[in-house]
Amino acid sequence: MSGALGPAAVVLRIAQLPVTMVITPPPPLTVRIDAFEYGCCRTPPAVGETVNGTLSAYPTLVDRSPVQVTSWDRDRGLIAFDGGVAQRKPSDANPLDQPVGLWLSWHSGEMPGVEATGTVTSVSQIYLGSATDPTAGEILQPVERVERFPEALLTPAGAFEPSGAVVTLTDLVLVEPTPQQIADYRAEQAIAQRTIHITAPRGISVPQFPTVGNGSPSTSTTPRRSTALPVMAGQQHEGSPARTS
Known part of the structure; x- marks a missing residue:
């Protein structure tokens, strides 16, 4: 009798164990938004508001929030990094060999990309020491909302010109393009050529x-x-x- 009850008792104890599910949300993501994005369309980004657009990866400097790229799907035009994915043109250089930063855009063209939606938890106005020389330095000025057309920032080193925004996003949702969307786009491009x-x-x-x-x-x-x-x-x-x- 004890032999027959043993397995049943074990099953009963397992059924009574508490079940705990740990869901890890994606980490906050820092992206840049060019000034022309909100200079003509939509409202400038502000803390607490939701923004959405296409997430793309471009070469950047090592001191400007590069992401750690873990893989590159050149055929699909996508990179993977710690916390998500972003669009990267197949014709661009290998992102594993250079610093890569993220830009959010709502003027990304017809190519299917990674659609990103998130809540702004912090935002800074970018001021560049030189609009033509990206190595001339930049100043990030924290604000509640970026101005659409801010004035230049006067410093002892000279005037720094406004140049977009840096925002941190949480509650992030990223949607990759499907293989069918990519195939349809390439077919349309082939016809256009x-x-x-x-x-x-x-x-x-x-x-x-x-x-x-x-x-x-x-x-x-x-x-x-x-x-x-x-x-x-x-x-x-x-x-x-x-x-x-």
């Missing part, structure tokens, strides 16, 4: 250009009417006849 845009006066016949590349025919030619001038505009894809209307 094989497309010739032609503008000619109305009634002029546009000749067909010789086929280049692999000679694969296109399935469509898209004529369009110019609204600015009395001319006709159209586009010719590789291997297809040009048409206007």
